[in-house]
Amino acid sequence: MNKGFYAIFEDDQKKLVMIRILTLFTLFFVLFSCKNNPTLDDFEEKNIDKEQKDTVKSTNFGIVIHGGAGTILKKNMSDSLEKAYQEVLEKAIRKGHEILAEGGSSLRAVTETINIMEDSPLFNAGKGAVFTHDETNELDASLMDGSNLNAGAVAGVTRIKNPINLALEVMLNSEHVMLYGKGAEEFAVTRNMELVDPSYFYSESRLRSLKKVIKKEQDELSSVHSASFEDPYSKDSKFGTVGCVALDQYGNLAAGTSTGGMTNKRFNRIGDAPIIGAGTYANNATCAISATGWGEFFIRSVVAHDISALMEYKGLTLSEAAEEVIQRKVPALGGDGGVVGIDREGNVTMEFNTAGMYRAHMNSEGTLNIGIYKK
C-alpha cells in the first residue's frame, strides 16, 4: 500500500460525506418547499392547537353573512324569489356554522361560506357576476385573517370560478397582498388552480341588466358614463357583493368579500371589495367586517378599518361603531350600503342604510336569523 491508496480511500470517504450532505440538503429543501406552500389544512394544522381543539370549546363562536344591500323592496319581490334567496343564505351560513362547530378555523368558514354564494346565480359574485360595459365579467375578492393581519386580494379576474379562493392562495402562498387580472390568473396557474372559460359567467338576465343600463344612459342624453347597480330579477337596484365574517372557537376572527362590481363598469374600475381596510378588515383585537355598498364611498371612508379603529381607539362597541360609520359618516358623503361584523366576544352587527340587505347570522347555539328588508 502506498500513499496513493490512502488518498483514494480518503477521496471515497469525502465522496460519502458529500453525498450525505447533499441528501440532507435535498431533504431539507423539500421540507422547506412544502412549508412554503401551505394549504388551508396546513394553516389549520399550524394555527389550531390540537389539545386546545379538544378541550377549549368557546361558547361564543358565530358567523354572519351578507348578499348585498340596496333598494330591496318587498313589493318588487315574488314569493318564490324571496324563498330562493333565503334558501341560498341558509345553505351558505349553515355550511360555515358547521365548520366552526366542528372546530374549523374562521378562515375556512368564511371561504367555504362565500363559495356557496359565489356559486349561486342570485348574487353579484362568482357565477352571478354582473357584466362590464364590454360584456365581460371582472371579479374582485379579498380575505383577511384577524389573528395575524394576513390578507389576500384579487381584482379584475375574468377566469376564476371562486375569486375568494384565489384571494386565499395569494394570502397563504405569495409574498403579495393584492394581484390584478391576468397576473392574478397566472399566479392561479402556478398554484394549480383551474381556470374557467369566461363564458362560465354568462347569464342572459345579467346581460339584460347591462343593456337596460346602457339604454338608460343613452336616453338621458348624457355624455357622462354611468355604471349602475341593477337587479335583473326585480325592479330593485342593489350592491350585490357577498361577504362573510366569522369568529371561531379559538377566538380568531376572519372576514371575506367577493363581488362582480357594478353593471356597465368601464376602465377596469376597482371597487371597495378587494381593498383591505375598505371592503374587508379583520383584527382579533377588535372585529371582522365585510362591506357591501357604493364602493367609491366605501373606499373614501375606509369603512371596514374605521369601524375597527372606532372600537380600538374610542372604545365604541361593534354596534355603535358600525352605526356611526354606516348611518352617519358614509351618508354624509352621499354614499349608501351596509356591513356585517362580528367581534371577539361574538357580538354581531348587520347595519345598513338602504331599504334592505340580504343577511343571515348564526350563533354558537345554532340560532338562525335571516333577513332581507329593514325591520
Added chain:
Amino acid sequence: MNKGFYAIFEDDQKKLVMIRILTLFTLFFVLFSCKNNPTLDDFEEKNIDKEQKDTVKSTNFGIVIHGGAGTILKKNMSDSLEKAYQEVLEKAIRKGHEILAEGGSSLRAVTETINIMEDSPLFNAGKGAVFTHDETNELDASLMDGSNLNAGAVAGVTRIKNPINLALEVMLNSEHVMLYGKGAEEFAVTRNMELVDPSYFYSESRLRSLKKVIKKEQDELSSVHSASFEDPYSKDSKFGTVGCVALDQYGNLAAGTSTGGMTNKRFNRIGDAPIIGAGTYANNATCAISATGWGEFFIRSVVAHDISALMEYKGLTLSEAAEEVIQRKVPALGGDGGVVGIDREGNVTMEFNTAGMYRAHMNSEGTLNIGIYKK
C-alpha cells in the same frame, strides 16, 4: 284676415317659444357639461373663496415630501449622487411651496410637486420607475383631498408619464376612485391626456437592477419568486415611492403618492401606493399622510388611515400617531418604511424605521429642511 292667418301667427309664436326653450336647454346643457369636466383651475375657482384668498393668510401652511425610504447609507453614496438627490428634492418642494405661498390649493401643490419627482430618473416613480419581471413598467399613484374626502387612484398603468395627474383626473372627472391598467389608460384618452410610449420608462440602470434581482433569485436556488427593492445607483435597497402632503392657506389638506412598485414584481402586483387608507390618506379633521415602504405590510396595517384614526379617536398628536404606527405596529408585523405627514395646524412628521428616507419640509416662513439619513 281669417282665422287661418291667426293660426299661422300663433304657430310662429309657438315656434319662437320652442326655439327659445331649445336654446336655453342647449346653453344649460353646455354649462352643465362644463361643470362636469372640472380641471384643477375649476377646482380652485370653486373651492377657494376669492375674498378669503385676499384676506385670510394663514401663517401655518406647509409642505412635506418623501422620495422613498430604505437602507440608504452614507457609505454607499457618492457626494455627487447625494447632491443630485438633494437638488431634485429642493426643486420639487420649492415648486409646491411657491404654489401654496401664492394662494394655490394643497391639491395643486401636491400634484405639481410630485410631477417634478416623477420626471426625475432618480426616484422609483414616473420616469425612474423600476422594471417588472417581464421588463415592463407598471406604475401606481393615488391622491386625496382632505376637504371633502374625494380621492383618485390608478394602478398598473404603463403609458402614463405622470400617474399622479391621471389619479387627479379620476378624482375630478370620473364617478370612480380607482382604475387599473389599460382601462385607466382608456379613461386617460377620454380626458385628452397624452399617452407615452412604454419605452419612455426604459432605463439601463433600472434594467441592471432587475437582472441583478433575477440572478440573486436564481442563485438562491429558490423556487419562491421574490420581488425586491434594489437601488441601481448605490448598494442600497429602498422603497422608492415618492409622495407629498400639504396644508394650504385655507386650511385644506391633501396627500399624494406615486410609484413604480417593486423591481421584478410579477402577477400584476398592486402595492400600498394606490390604496386609499394604506399609502395615501387626507382628512381636514386630522392630517394628510403619504407612505413609502414594504407595500404588503402597509396595506395590512392600513397605515395612512390608522395614523389619522389614532389622532381623531385617541387624541394622539400627528408625531405620536406616526411613531406608534411606523415604529411599533408595522415592525411588529415584520414590515419597514416610513411616512410624511402634516396636520391642520401645520405640524409635520417624517417618521421612518429604516436607515434613511429622502425627505424635505418647508413651512410658511420658507425654512427648508432636507434629509436623507437617520439623524
